[in-house]
Amino acid sequence: MSFEPRSLPVDAAAHAALAAKGLDYRLIDPADHPALDGWLDADQRGFHHSRLRDVVREHERAVMGDRRLHGVFDPTIPEPVVPVATVSSWPSGLSVPGGRSVDGWAVSSVTVSPTHRRRGIARAMMEGELATAKAAGAAVAMLTATEATIYGRYGYAPAAKAATIEVDRRRAHWIGPAAPGRVHYVDPASLREAAAAISRRAVARVPGEIDRWPGTLDRMLGLVDPDSEGSRAVRALRYDDEHGQAQGFATFRVTREPNEPGWVEFDVLAAATDDAERALWRVLVEQDFVSGLRGRLRSTDEPLEWFLEDPRAVTVSEVFDHLWVRIVDPAAALGARRYGAAGELVLDIDDPLGYSAGKYTLLASADGRAVVHVPRTDGADSAPKRERARARAAGTESGGSRSASRSASRAAEPRSLKLDVRDLASIYLGGVRPSVLARAGRITASTQGAIELADRMFASTRTPHLSIWF
């Protein structure tokens, strides 16, 4: 989705709601440094971070210059240049099952000053962002959340988890196959270009990952504030395949007390191939003079334990909802991913804010591709006969078996389920099975067999995962 972040006007409804409270909701021009700095200061304060050092401020100015920044201003406070609330957003791809990407709208920097809390400012901003996401042509909005109770009311739901992985060095004896290439230590600064190219490919392999931007790569590589203690501790590894092509990288630091073995701490392991992933894990795990390894924002489904003689050397903890997704255009969102099985499924979606409400017919073929039919106001099944015939010819109704296809063709009604827009977001990337949400009383089958079919269709080969905060 190519889009100039500031080309759309401020959402009129959000502006009016805040104006009624004596507040001014407006876009920040990143070329206006006093305004941008006021916004950055409010964002830092909102997340309880320290004031910015000059070098980091420069970095933040550059990152935020590519985003759409809103501030809410109260003209009656002593420092009216500092907004009392902030939000940032930008268009970004979100990887979906099948190695493709859907047009997404990333939302971040949601803060409201404690002096102005609980008077509807966050609600106005969040609803404004949904309207803008839709106007920009995004199929989904997405965010990461400090607390799990804030965003459900706007239709967001957890769609990909992350976890902390610890490895006990003494028990970590590698038995996995060797990779054909080699891992090298490299200067983090030298990785800048390669990291961007590898990240693009690594992100495409994993549903739930979002496009990286230059600022986040600089942060990973310790290049934002290179003289700081934290940045100088960053070590970088690059995996080159047997042809000398860079296929993966990892960054880590070792923390240790004097005369004590250290801990390898890492949060970046980006691999464009399975070989790269395996080789980088091995070097990270097989360090001496350390007690163990701790990786944050890892997948709940890492292959690591299968590389080690003692799988109990690996502990998975702090599993949490990490990526939150909000479907704003079900037809575009559902049409972007690939499906685990062929089938025809009617999704009767409830959405109190209206964006996704209605009955959508999802028609997936045996090759995983799908067409989606948007609701008809009379509630009738909208899939044209021609599409159905084509899908059946491709084995749609049966997962490939002809006899099942014949019996499905005889069925009077396609399988159908009722679900809330949040439940759709949770099953969208394959992170939770529809049958689990059915057991939880959230999704209901309107026709027999619908839940089982939905389980098969929404399955993802790879467990969704997001490995950064945004």
Ligand SMILES: CC(C)(COP(=O)(O)OP(=O)(O)OC[C@H]1O[C@@H](n2cnc3c(N)ncnc32)[C@H](O)[C@@H]1OP(=O)(O)O)[C@@H](O)C(=O)NCCC(=O)NCCS
């Ligand atoms: C979370 C935060 C943005 C909410 O701002 P706010 O302007 O006070 O929220 P609103 O007055 O618009 O409240 C909207 C709804 O959210 C609820 N809500 C607000 N903050 C909440 C919180 N921390 N946890 C749970 N619910 C919350 C309100 O009760 C209200 O519910 P309702 O619509 O059902 O009545 C604000 O507390 C904040 O800045 N927190 C610190 C930074 C942070 O955590 N940001 C989130 C980044 S992901």
